[in-house]
Amino acid sequence: MKAVRVISLLAIFAIAISAFAQEGYPLSGTWSGDWGTSAKEQDRNQTTIVMTWDGKKLTGLVDPGPDSATFKVATLDSAKWTVHLEYDLKDKAGKPVPFVVDGKLENAASRKNRRIVGTFTHGTTKGDFKIAMDQ
Amino acid sequence: MRLAAGFTALLLVVSLSIVTLGQAPPAAAPAGQGGQRGQAAQGAVGQGLAGPPGAANANAAANNGRGQGAAGNRGGGNGRGAAAGPAEPTPRWPDGHPRLGALPGQKGLWNGGGSTADATTPYQPWARAVSQVRRDEAMEPHTRCKPSGGPRQFLTPYGVDFTELPELQRVFIMDVGGPHTFRTIYTDGRPHPKDLTPSYYGHSIGKWEGDSFIVDTVGFNERIWIDRGQAPHTEKLHLIEKFTRTDMNTMTYDLTVDDPGAYTATWTKSSSMRFSAASELFEYVCQDNNYAPELLVGTGEHVDRISVIVP
Numbered sequence: 001m002k003a004v005r006v007i008s009l010l011a012i013f014a015i016a017i018s019a020f021a022q023e024g025y026p027l028s029g030t031w032s033g034d035w036g037t038s039a040k041e042q043d044r045n046q047t048t049i050v051m052t053w054d055g056k057k058l059t060g061l062v063d064p065g066p067d068s069a070t071f072k073v074a075t076l077d078s079a080k081w082t083v084h085l086e087y088d089l090k091d092k093a094g095k096p097v098p099f100v101v102d103g104k105l106e107n108a109a110s111r112k113n114r115r116i117v118g119t120f121t122h123g124t125t126k127g128d129f130k131i132a133m134d135q
Numbered sequence: 136m137r138l139a140a141g142f143t144a145l146l147l148v149v150s151l152s153i154v155t156l157g158q159a160p161p162a163a164a165p166a167g168q169g170g171q172r173g174q175a176a177q178g179a180v181g182q183g184l185a186g187p188p189g190a191a192n193a194n195a196a197a198n199n200g201r202g203q204g205a206a207g208n209r210g211g212g213n214g215r216g217a218a219a220g221p222a223e224p225t226p227r228w229p230d231g232h233p234r235l236g237a238l239p240g241q242k243g244l245w246n247g248g249g250s251t252a253d254a255t256t257p258y259q260p261w262a263r264a265v266s267q268v269r270r271d272e273a274m275e276p277h278t279r280c281k282p283s284g285g286p287r288q289f290l291t292p293y294g295v296d297f298t299e300l301p302e303l304q305r306v307f308i309m310d311v312g313g314p315h316t317f318r319t320i321y322t323d324g325r326p327h328p329k330d331l332t333p334s335y336y337g338h339s340i341g342k343w344e345g346d347s348f349i350v351d352t353v354g355f356n357e358r359i360w361i362d363r364g365q366a367p368h369t370e371k372l373h374l375i376e377k378f379t380r381t382d383m384n385t386m387t388y389d390l391t392v393d394d395p396g397a398y399t400a401t402w403t404k405s406s407s408m409r410f411s412a413a414s415e416l417f418e419y420v421c422q423d424n425n426y427a428p429e430l431l432v433g434t435g436e437h438v439d440r441i442s443v444i445v446p
Contacts, residue, residue: 022357023367054396055395109265
C-alpha cells in the first residue's frame, strides 16, 4: 500500500515537472548536475546554474550562495548545439580559478531530458561535466 | 447452474456498462484524427463542400455529431450545404463597428488564420534551429492540452468564438479545442500591468481603429508554442493582432510579432479566417482519452502526425 502511494506521488511529481517545460530559448532556466574527475561519489561536485537569455547575451549565476560565480563567457552554437561556458570557481585554497565547460546540448528543443554533457577544465584539473534542466 | 449463468450474465452487463461509461468511443478521441475526421469526411462528401480540407469540415462534423457536414465557410448557410454565393455584408453593432462573432440567435465559429513564420522570418539562429527541431519532433504542448495563446488559438480544428460584451468592455475568444478555455481582451482602455506574471495567453487589450479590432498582447510565458511550432518565442514577446471582418464570412488576421529574444526584427504575417455558420461551441475535453501522458512519463517519443490536425 505504501509502495502504491509512493508510486502515485512519483507519477504526480513527474507530470508536474513536465507541466512546466520550457519552450523558449533552450538554455534559459535552472540547471543542476555535477562535475568531477571520476565517477566516484567523492570526486563529484554538485552544481546549480541559473541561465538567462536577454535576447542578445546569455548570463548565468553559478551555485547561488556565498560561493556563487557569474558567467564570463557563454555561447551557444545552435548549428551544432554546442555550449561553451567560462566562469571562475574557487579552488581548495579559496582562490578563484577559471572553470571552462565545453559541452553538447542534448534535446535542445524537447521538453524531456534536456541536458548539457561535456568536459570541464579547472586550472590543471580536467573531467566530465553534466547538468540537466530543472523543468 | 442457473444461478451461475445468471451471475455471469450480470457480470457481463456490469462490465459492458463500465466500459461504456469509462471510455469514450474512438470517434470522440481528442486526437482529432480518427473518428472525427472520418465523420467529417463523410459529411463533406455528401454535401459537396467548398470549405478547406480538414479543419472546418472536421469542426462541423464534430459539432453536430451527425456528419452532416458544414455549410461551407462561404455560404453562411444552415449547415446543409447552402449554395456558395456573394457573402452578406459585414454585420455591425448599432454604433457602427463590425460584430466579430455570430449574430444573436445564430450560430457561427471562425476557422483558420494561424499562419505565422516562414523562411523569410528574421529568426535569431537559435530560434531558427529550435523551429526546425520542433518540426522534426512535433512535441507540441497543445497536444497535452496546454492553453495556446496568440495565433495558435485559431489553429484548432474546431474553431473559435468571438464573444463581445460591450457592457463589460471585454471581448472573449473562446476555444473548443485544447483545454477548452478562453482569452480575455480588455477594451476599457486599461494599460498592460507593469509587473505581469507570464501566462499562457498573456495580457490582452483591444481597441477599434476604423473597422479593425486591434489586440495588443504581452506577458506570455515560455511553456507553449504560439503556433504549430514555426515561431519560437520568449517572454519578451509582444503581439499585435488586427482583426478585420470584411464581410459576413471573412476576417483578415494581420499578425505583428515583436520578440527581440527570438528575432532580429519585427515581422508580420497576414492570413484569413472563415466563418462556419453551422458551428457553435460544444463540449470538448482535451484531457479525455489524451495519449500525451504516455509521451510525458512513458516511453513514447513522438506524436502521430498522420493527421494534419492536432486538436
